[in-house]
Amino acid sequence: MPRAQVNGIELEYETFGDPEHPTLLLIMGLGAQMIAWDERLCRRLAVEGFHVVRYDNRDSGLSTFLDTVPQPDLGAIFGGDPSSAPYLLSDLADDALALLGVLGVDRAHVVGASMGGMIAQQLVIDHPERVLSLCSIMSRPGDPTTGQPSPEAAAVLMRPRAIDRATAIESNVQASRTIGSPDYPRDEEELRAYVARAYDRSSRSDGFARQLAAIVASPDRTPGLAEVVAPTLVIHGEADRLVDVSGGRATAAAVPKAELLTLEGMGHDLPAALWPRIVPAIAANARAGEALQAG
Template identity: 40%
Template sequence: MQENELKNEYDEYLVGRERIVRVDGLELWAEDFGDPDHPTVLLVMGAQAQGVQWNDGIVRRLVEGGLRVIRYDHRDVGRSSTVDFAARPYTVADMACDALAVLDAFGAERAHMVGASLGGLIAQRLAVTHAHRVLTLTSLSSQPLGTDTAAAVQRALAGAPPVPGELPPPTPELLAALVSTFPEPEAGLEEYLAARLPLWRVLHGPVLPFHEDEYRAMERRVYERARDLQAALHHTFAGAAGTGSTAELASVGAPTLVLHGTEDPMFPPAHAEATAAAVPGARLVMIEGMGHTLPTALDHRLADEILHHTGRA
């Protein structure tokens, strides 16, 4: 095959193939990249985050490394259905079923699971309950199943001391930002951006350079894609309903990578250490200077860690 023909075929694989996945009366937006015959990696985003917040640079690097990549919007974010949570509450286990439905829709029997933040809990949940579907597990910027973050946050906000043995809550700076940086329901784009950017600055952490234009462009995309920005708050309630037990992670047989930033203000490094300790044979990799975001400057580093873990490096 000529060089130009190879390039055209490769470029075609970098164009997302979108589809709507229907599950349990809901519509989930999803897209895949890469050769459908290659091993699949499912990218599972965190709470209140859209699938497109998996940077295009990470997707490209994974496709270049020989993987088929799927990313999707959880229920209540982006182009997926919104839910009346009071009438139809759901849990992290339900969100894990959504992930399986996405895989089924794309004909992927098994996949490398990569989950960020709440997505890491969803990926862990699947590694426990649907081990036969999980080739490898990567828990990124997350915490172990069974961690009661909501209770830890409530104690921190009340000025109460932590419970002995409890994993540390988010930093005081982040707690302050979380309660003050969500925009009003009817906020226009500029008002929305003005409210959100201070939160991203804290989540990004104090070490790596903060490029405001990068986060502004990301949040603009989030704003323009969302059916209902307020619906994303339901993910907090779903997580507070419980994720299972840390002890369940002892049953995980999939090769596991725990990726975490040294400056994570949401889940300080002790969360990563606890996750790696709970999963037999898990490998812990700390990313120096990274907070609780995925800055584009780290796209290649994060993707290469995933490729190495999945055996595609």
């Protein structure tokens, strides 16, 4: 896989489709690797006429881990003192922007899931001239009153990191079951194969706390989202236990003229059974962005 030198770090990335087509940048969430964007989903988006790019955020997958900086004091950050956070969502958004620069892309469609949605929101706030359209999936704008996890999902988020392969795989399978889509459960064999593949690709978990610190320490994006003019689509599962659907509704309410698509029975994942609804919605929103640019 290619690696991009950006902001003093390296980002692992992969592309699908014709590079002459409009670029659609996929940004994944907390502790997740780019392979959480299923390759089949990426190819379906490429068939819609996009040059699809997925990548590992810093502190995940095969991108640079900032293991030379002190671990954040999460207790203090949750208590209102963000000073120990080594970076913020705005820095992760700058990574995404720099990756587009390496790829020679002036303007892109940006799609983010969970923390990736927060990064995508921050990117369009900070660099509106570089974003053709925004799609925020199972995310929230940073208002602490919306998009909060259920107690069960919060426990998954804060569970101790496993130290051996077998325990890690079992823990991650159970976590996926807890926060996944109740109406669209993943096939057990497929789920275990994905979890094992992700662990074998990168078993490091020390970046999780730094990414979580970035989420909590970053300011509410609601005021900035009010200035967004790019066509915006918000997708959220009505059965999301990790980021309650109120987070998606708040995001859509914050962005003028945003479209909100809530999906019954969808949790905090992207079940293949819903791709026939999700892919055309993303494509239509992106085409609205291209029409706005052309007009």
